[in-house]
Amino acid sequence: MSRVPGWLGRLGAGLTEMGDRLNARRAQAEKDDDFGEGDDFGRSNGIDRGGKDSAEAPVASTANGTGTPPRPPSSDTLVAAPAPAARPDPAAAVPWGMRVAAEAGWRLLVLAGTVWVLMRVISAVQLVVLAFVAALLITALLQPTVSRLRRYGVPRGLATALTATLGFVVMGLVGWFVVWQVMENIDNLSDQIQDGIDELQRWLLNSPFHVTEDQIKDIAKSLREAVGANTDEITSAGLEGVTVIVEALTGILLTMFSTLFLLYDGKRIWQWTLKLVPAAARPGVAGAGPRAWRTLTAYVRGTVIVALIDAIFIGLGIFFLDVPMAVPLAVFIFLFAFIPLVGAVVSGALAVVVALVTQGVFTAVMALLVVLAVQQIEGHILQPFILGRAVRVHPLAVVLSVAAGGMVAGIGGAVVAVPLVAVTNTVVGYLRSYSQEPALRTSPVPRGATATGVAPVEHRPPS
Numbered sequence: 001m002s003r004v005p006g007w008l009g010r011l012g013a014g015l016t017e018m019g020d021r022l023n024a025r026r027a028q029a030e031k032d033d034d035f036g037e038g039d040d041f042g043r044s045n046g047i048d049r050g051g052k053d054s055a056e057a058p059v060a061s062t063a064n065g066t067g068t069p070p071r072p073p074s075s076d077t078l079v080a081a082p083a084p085a086a087r088p089d090p091a092a093a094v095p096w097g098m099r100v101a102a103e104a105g106w107r108l109l110v111l112a113g114t115v116w117v118l119m120r121v122i123s124a125v126q127l128v129v130l131a132f133v134a135a136l137l138i139t140a141l142l143q144p145t146v147s148r149l150r151r152y153g154v155p156r157g158l159a160t161a162l163t164a165t166l167g168f169v170v171m172g173l174v175g176w177f178v179v180w181q182v183m184e185n186i187d188n189l190s191d192q193i194q195d196g197i198d199e200l201q202r203w204l205l206n207s208p209f210h211v212t213e214d215q216i217k218d219i220a221k222s223l224r225e226a227v228g229a230n231t232d233e234i235t236s237a238g239l240e241g242v243t244v245i246v247e248a249l250t251g252i253l254l255t256m257f258s259t260l261f262l263l264y265d266g267k268r269i270w271q272w273t274l275k276l277v278p279a280a281a282r283p284g285v286a287g288a289g290p291r292a293w294r295t296l297t298a299y300v301r302g303t304v305i306v307a308l309i310d311a312i313f314i315g316l317g318i319f320f321l322d323v324p325m326a327v328p329l330a331v332f333i334f335l336f337a338f339i340p341l342v343g344a345v346v347s348g349a350l351a352v353v354v355a356l357v358t359q360g361v362f363t364a365v366m367a368l369l370v371v372l373a374v375q376q377i378e379g380h381i382l383q384p385f386i387l388g389r390a391v392r393v394h395p396l397a398v399v400l401s402v403a404a405g406g407m408v409a410g411i412g413g414a415v416v417a418v419p420l421v422a423v424t425n426t427v428v429g430y431l432r433s434y435s436q437e438p439a440l441r442t443s444p445v446p447r448g449a450t451a452t453g454v455a456p457v458e459h460r461p462p463s
Contacts, residue, residue, distance in 0.1 A: 119408065130412040131251045135258030137419065139266065140293070140300040142167045146263055160264040168256060174331060181328040199360065284434045288427045295426040299419050306382050307337030310344070310374055314351065317370030321363050323355045339414045341395065342402050344375050393422050 122129050142163050149159035205213060262269065270289060277285045315330025323329070329351050336343035348371035356364035393401075398418055405417030 123408070126409055127247055127251050128254065130409060130416070131254035132258050133416045133420075134251075134255045134412070135262055136296065137300050137416070138167065138255065138259045139262040140297040141304060142259070142263060143266070143297065144301075156264065160260065164256075164260050164263055167259075178328050178331045181325060181331075185325045185328070203361075284431050287434060288430045291430050292423045292427050295423055296419055299422050302383070303338055303340075306378055307334045309382060310334070310337050310378055313374045314348070314371055317374070318351050318355065318367050321355065321366055321370075322359060323351070323363065323367060324358055325354065329354065339402060339411075340398050340418050342399070342406075342414065344378075348372075348375065393418065393425060397421055 145163045146156075146159045149162065150156060154162075274282055274286055274289075311330040311334035314333050315326055318329060319326035329347075332350060333344075333347040336347035339346075348368075351371060352364050352368045355367040398421075401417040401421045402414045405413030405415075405420075407413070409416075
C-alpha cells in the first residue's frame with residue numbers, strides 16, 4: 001500500500017514534464033515563425049547547432065524542482081506533427097490536353113449555335129436570300145459590261161439600263177425557247193418513249209436475264225397501283241403549283257430590282273456595308289471585299305463559258321445521233337452546268353436516257369461516249385485554263401458544298417454553294433495573310449549571312 005502514492009507521484013511528475021516540454025517547443029516554434037531566421041529545423045525542435053537540447057535543462061529543473069539532469073527521451077515521447085501540405089489548384093490538376101480540348105469545345109459550341117441560328121433565319125427568308133444571291137451572280141456576270149460602257153463615256157444610269165435590259169432579255173428568251181421546244185416535241189417524245197419501252201420489254205424477254213412476261217406485267221401493275229395510290233398527293237402538288245408560281249415570280253422581281261441597284265450603286269452599297277463592321281476589323285474587310293468580288297466574277301464568267309462549250313458540243317453530238325429534242329437538251333446541259341460535278345452528271349444522264357428510250361441501246365452508248373468525252377475535256381483542260389487560279393476549290397469540297405446547299409435550299413442552294421465556298425476560301429486566305437502582316441513588319445531585320453538568303457519584302461497597305 002505504501003507504493004501506490006509513490007507510483008502516482010512519479011506518473012504525475014512525468015506527465016507534468018511532458019506538458020512543459022510540449023509548451024516549450026510550441027513557444028520556440030512560434031518564435032521561429034515570427035523571425036524566420038537561423039536553422040528552422042533545429043530551432044523548431046528545440047536543438048541548437050551543437051546538437052544539444054537548449055531548453056531541456058530549465059524545463060527539467062522546473063519539472064522536478066531539483067538540479068538533477070532529466071532522463072533521456074524515450075521512444076514513446078510525443079513529437080510535434082508536421083503541418084499538412086497545401087492542396088494544389090484544381091485547374092492545375094487538370095491535364096493540359098483536356099484543358100485545351102475544353103477551351104476549344106465551348107468555342108465550337110458557340111460557333112455551332114451561331115451557325116444554327118443563322119441557318120434558321122435564312123430558312124425563314126429563303127426566297128429573299130436566294131433572290132439576292134442570284135442578283136449577285138448576275139451582277140458579277142454583267143458588271144464588266146457596265147464598266148466597259150462607262151469607259152466609252154456612257155453615263156452610269158444609261159449603261160446600267162442597257163446592260164440589265166439586254167441581260168434579262170437574253171435570259172428570258174432562253175427560258176421561252178426551252179418551254180417552246182418542250183411543248184412542241186412533247187407529243188412526239190411521248191410516242192417515242194412508248195415505243196422505246198415496248199422495245200425494252202422485247203429485249204428483256206429475249207435477254208439472258210431470264211425475265212418472263214408475267215414479271216414484266218407485275219412490275220407494270222405495281223407502277224400503276226403506285227400512281228393510283230398517290231393520286232391525292234399528285235393533285236395536292238398540282239394545287240401547290242400555284243403557290244410555287246407566285247413565289248417564283250416574286251423571286252424573279254426581287255432578283256431584277258436587286259441586280260439593277262447593284263449594277264448602278266454597288267460601290268456605295270459596299271461602303272455603307274463597311275460602316276457596319278467594327279473599326280478594328282474594317283481595314284481587313286475592306287481589303288478582302290474586292291478580292292472576293294474578283295473571285296466571284298471569275299467564277300461566274302468561267303462557268304458561263306464552260307457551260308456554253310458543254311451545251312454546244314454535247315448538243316451537236318446528240319443532234320447528229322438523231323436524238324429528239326437535241327436543242328432543249330443542250331439548253332438543259334447549259335443550265336445544269338452551273339451546279340459543278342453533279343449538274344454535269346444529271347444533264348448527261350438525261351441525254352443518255354432520252355437516247356435510250358427513243359433510239360435504242362446503240363445510240364444511247366454513243367451519246368454516253370460523247371457526253372463523257374466532252375466532260376473529260378472540260379474538267380481537265382477548259383476549267384483549269386479558263387478559271388485559272390482565281391477559283392481554287394478541292395473536288396471534295398465541291399461535292400460536299402453542293403450536297404449541303406441542296407439539302408438546305410434545294411436547287412438554288414446547290415447553285416450558289418460552290419461560289420460561296422470559293423469566295424469564303426479567298427476571304428479567309430486574305431485575312432490570314434493580313435493578320436500576319438503586322439508581325440512581319442515589326443520583326444527584326446536579318447543580319448549577316450542570314451540576310452543574304454532573305455529576299456527584300458515590300459510591305460504595302462492592302463488595297
